[in-house]
Amino acid sequence: MSLDRTQLISIALNYWQSFKDYSQDPSPEDQRRFEVIKQKLQGHDRWLAFQKELKGELTEFDIGDYTGPGPCFCCVAYPRSSSRPQPDLRWVVVGCVSFLAPVYIVYGVQFDYSNSERIFKKLAFWPLPPEIQAAADTIARRIEATFAVTALPHELAELRVPLYVQFTEPPETTLFHALFLDSPENLP
Template structure:
């Protein structure tokens, strides 16, 4: 199956607006009503999502499995992550450490998924930097990402959204993303890919 950017934009228009007419109002927009209704429907089948977590735990026993699903986003998000690791220990300075996660997303709007990586750097306990990786992922993330992708395809029958389509700019406002910066990735998955609970 091949899904076009035009088709995905037509789907996204059902759930996201091109303006902020309803900001600050008690009344919900028709798009938000549809979005929340779709989430209610999808959450009735949440047990299928937990099966994915179990399968990932079995396939990747050396890594942690978590969840980052939030109903303000347009997707379910799972995490496969490593424990925080020491990067450097300078005498007289706080130690620096790093952790990373592979994030698997299944859109609730269309039968597509994506997998990306997030890396957090810390100085002592203070977060000092974070990066989002799409293609190519750093070497340590590649094998877990392949496992996540394979499991998403097997369990949910979804297809990977090509990066070039995901990066298509769209004239819609998605949470904090506004045109001309909004992309299909934001509309189908999340406007804050860097925000994961690590």
Template sequence: MPLSAKDLLSIARDYWRPDKHFNYRPENSPEEEKFLDLWELELKKMDPWRAFLRDLGESLPDFNIGNATATCDACFRCSVYPKAEGKPQPRRWVVVGCLSILAPVYTIYGVQYSGTGGERIVGIFDSLPPEMQAPAEIVAKRMEVTFGVSVLSRELAETPIPLIVEPKEPPNTTLFHALFISQPERVP
């Protein structure tokens, strides 16, 4: 049975605060302590994530696969870049797969780089350009099979929540930010 927005918000409240009462204090908030403890447990499970990345590389031989996980975010992240092989590309892009550590859900999004300054344009969820769709489908299928998770629908992901996930603050914070990452455009 899929989790509802209410269920997911309840989970997010365990790890994110609605206020800044602990900003500039020497101690962490109870929510941050719980988040750090969860990451400590999750980091002990890196072998399955590394195996997933290796398998993904075998399934996508024309792509570079990277581990974009950062423990300040609420997910494991992988990046899938097309191999350039010395050819200039008119548009550079990356497909990103996120596996939440807070709930049994994942999401896929894409980032396009445009212009000479490397400006990044994030296209989240089902609005991926055609060249990103095939690798995104493979990443999605592998996440579902390997980790037994389901995709977080766009509707649920865009649900506003009354929590702060730095640098996002209400009314701009969504379940996507709390369950995955607050700055999806940041891809190494």
């Protein structure tokens, strides 16, 4: 089932506030979001099984679970280190399935490595760099087959929404933040 722009914004408005709330009490939006997250996390075993199958297909990557910081299942594919030296700049692939809407997204994050320290360099929703496109396609294909969700179009992912999502505030907040993660570059 593919949702249009208006439907996706309506979903986001149901789970996030459009004003800054300084109270300590959960808002009705928070309560709805917490309930959905609680319900969806009951399917975490299915997500872990998905990642195990993904490891069999992406043998040149280490697959890690990053579910928890946002209203989505999230996995990260790191290129496996080999005996040859790694470049200073390295891409990882991230796949997320939203808890709030029947959509997913796959994106890339580039890191710079200085000694043993990893430093965020660049975020890419589209187009993805050629060195991670095949892995991103595999993750997308497996997500669609396993969870019966559709890809969130990149133009909608980057659509600005007037919502307060964790530490992201208007005018910076996008539909991506509301449906997936508020800090897509902040990975383990």
